[in-house]
Amino acid sequence: MTFKYIKKSYKYIGLMALMLMGQSCSDLLEEKVISSIGNDYINTPKGFEDAAKSAYSSLRNYYGTQQGLTITEFGTDLYATGADGGYKGFHFYDAQLQPTVDYLATIWDETYRGINVCNAVIERAPEATVTDAIKKARVAEMKFLRAHYYFLLMQQYGGVDLRLTETILPTKKTSRAPESEIYKTIISDLESALPDLEAKSKATDYGRATKPAAEHLLAMVYLAKGNSTSKAADDYSKAATYASNVINNYTFKLLPDFASVFDQGNQIHDEVVFAVQYTMDPLTNSTGNSLHLYFGMQYDVQAGMVRDILNGRPFKRMRPTKYCLETVFADRVNDSRYKKTFKDTWIANNPGKFTNVFDNSKTEVTFKAGDTAIFIPGYEMPLAERAKKPYQVLVPSRYDEALFPTNRKFLDPLRPDRTYEPGSRDYMCFRLADTYLLLAEAQLLTGKVKEATEAINMVRRRAAFPGKAAAMEIKQADMNMEMLMEERGRELLGEQIRWMDLKRWGNLVERVQNYNPQAAPNVKAIHLLRPIPQTQIDRTEGGAAAFPQNPGY
Numbered sequence: 001m002t003f004k005y006i007k008k009s010y011k012y013i014g015l016m017a018l019m020l021m022g023q024s025c026s027d028l029l030e031e032k033v034i035s036s037i038g039n040d041y042i043n044t045p046k047g048f049e050d051a052a053k054s055a056y057s058s059l060r061n062y063y064g065t066q067q068g069l070t071i072t073e074f075g076t077d078l079y080a081t082g083a084d085g086g087y088k089g090f091h092f093y094d095a096q097l098q099p100t101v102d103y104l105a106t107i108w109d110e111t112y113r114g115i116n117v118c119n120a121v122i123e124r125a126p127e128a129t130v131t132d133a134i135k136k137a138r139v140a141e142m143k144f145l146r147a148h149y150y151f152l153l154m155q156q157y158g159g160v161d162l163r164l165t166e167t168i169l170p171t172k173k174t175s176r177a178p179e180s181e182i183y184k185t186i187i188s189d190l191e192s193a194l195p196d197l198e199a200k201s202k203a204t205d206y207g208r209a210t211k212p213a214a215e216h217l218l219a220m221v222y223l224a225k226g227n228s229t230s231k232a233a234d235d236y237s238k239a240a241t242y243a244s245n246v247i248n249n250y251t252f253k254l255l256p257d258f259a260s261v262f263d264q265g266n267q268i269h270d271e272v273v274f275a276v277q278y279t280m281d282p283l284t285n286s287t288g289n290s291l292h293l294y295f296g297m298q299y300d301v302q303a304g305m306v307r308d309i310l311n312g313r314p315f316k317r318m319r320p321t322k323y324c325l326e327t328v329f330a331d332r333v334n335d336s337r338y339k340k341t342f343k344d345t346w347i348a349n350n351p352g353k354f355t356n357v358f359d360n361s362k363t364e365v366t367f368k369a370g371d372t373a374i375f376i377p378g379y380e381m382p383l384a385e386r387a388k389k390p391y392q393v394l395v396p397s398r399y400d401e402a403l404f405p406t407n408r409k410f411l412d413p414l415r416p417d418r419t420y421e422p423g424s425r426d427y428m429c430f431r432l433a434d435t436y437l438l439l440a441e442a443q444l445l446t447g448k449v450k451e452a453t454e455a456i457n458m459v460r461r462r463a464a465f466p467g468k469a470a471a472m473e474i475k476q477a478d479m480n481m482e483m484l485m486e487e488r489g490r491e492l493l494g495e496q497i498r499w500m501d502l503k504r505w506g507n508l509v510e511r512v513q514n515y516n517p518q519a520a521p522n523v524k525a526i527h528l529l530r531p532i533p534q535t536q537i538d539r540t541e542g543g544a545a546a547f548p549q550n551p552g553y
Helices: 011-015 039-043 045-061 066-073 102-127 132-157 179-196 211-226 235-248 258-262 322-328 337-341 383-387 432-445 449-463 481-492 498-505 508-515 534-538
Strands: 079-081 272-276 318-320 345-347 352-354 365-367 372-375 427-431
Touching (some): 039 045, 039 102, 045 102, 045 132, 045 272, 066 498, 102 132, 132 179, 132 211, 211 235, 211 272, 211 427, 211 432, 235 432, 258 337, 272 432, 322 481, 322 508, 427 432, 432 449, 432 481, 449 481, 498 508
Antiparallel strands (some): 079 318, 272 427, 345 372, 352 365
């Protein structure tokens, strides 16, 4: 990868925003910044570039992390909780979901650090000793990132503190801007950035924001705005225009095989619109992309198996719901995405005879290295048929919080050992299949059902098994929001998007009640927003009167 994020060099810029990161106290501490980097370093050519690169690093706090996954996939219609892990209040919507939960503050603080670095680069650009072309390009990138950060914050928390200038001195004066003002700022940042962002599918310096990345984000923003109290009559049509631009004006292509989208050996491919980069260098990778940890079932204590690098370290956090498996992924004949999303076979790596079996069709199993040890057929294979198999068969009636179909999209076999947690897989924030689905949604909402059907069929044909493309196409009469919601579930399962999809559609409560039995008793309309972190309220002058908590918390 040619573009490395610099996380430490400009962390102090973010730390200047004490009102967003520090604890409430009666007296401000006298602080001395210990650093070999002076305040004017940002004006130098290298300093300006380092600061701009550093602004990207806060994306790594959200994408490819447990906290980012928790707030985007828990508490939806597609994922339930596994046996282990905490933060389940985000799934159950119960008393555990409180303003004091550290994930809320972590995401808040790190996102504002990123915003403050963006503000610093934008404001200090006129004094930087770089060419005007570089200044324009980097300021445009910062506007893309600032808009991206504010969009994530607003979707989770609602109205937040809107800061568009660098915070240099500590302050306790903060307030919540209305969502209409934040939408206006996000759109202004993105649309003003478009002329100066590189208009290519892949940036020359891969990893930087590009014009199509900003257009994809604008499509997302306009769709969300069109379903909000800030909606305008042309929001959906603008969303469709920007999504169409991404599809038609560049060289992006859907890969022929759905599985190849997640091939770790080919991460810079024609479907990636924007990705957060991770590396194999522990000095720059921080906690890495850790999603490989959270989707795995407990294979490593089963007969014939021990934990290995290939199958991953199974934290048993995310278990697909019955609705996900039986409705969303009901078609296993024409649609390859069940087969290519879920791992179904485990090969024995611990030879011997075993009696610790979960498959009630047998009392013991014997394996040689390389034999099949576990198979998940995806349907209720009859007992007599299972009994003939020399391996254990995990059928739906036996699924539980420890044993369940494992989402394979994020497995990371390039880790150096079986206990290593930081992953090196890039995180695809935006990819072309999502752009097609955003386009289909915008077209459907503007009454262009024929065009929406064509857009969704692009995604469906790619997902077909060989020779099944025609069978995968839907007819115009079948194109509706339910079809779209299921299609986004099939295509984007686990990709840190579902909670925001349900919020945008306005049916989070309804779908959780219908398809998520664990959370159904507790979910309410208040859960369309997260609690404001208590630390933010405590360190604001005037407390909750100046920075009010979201209703119900």
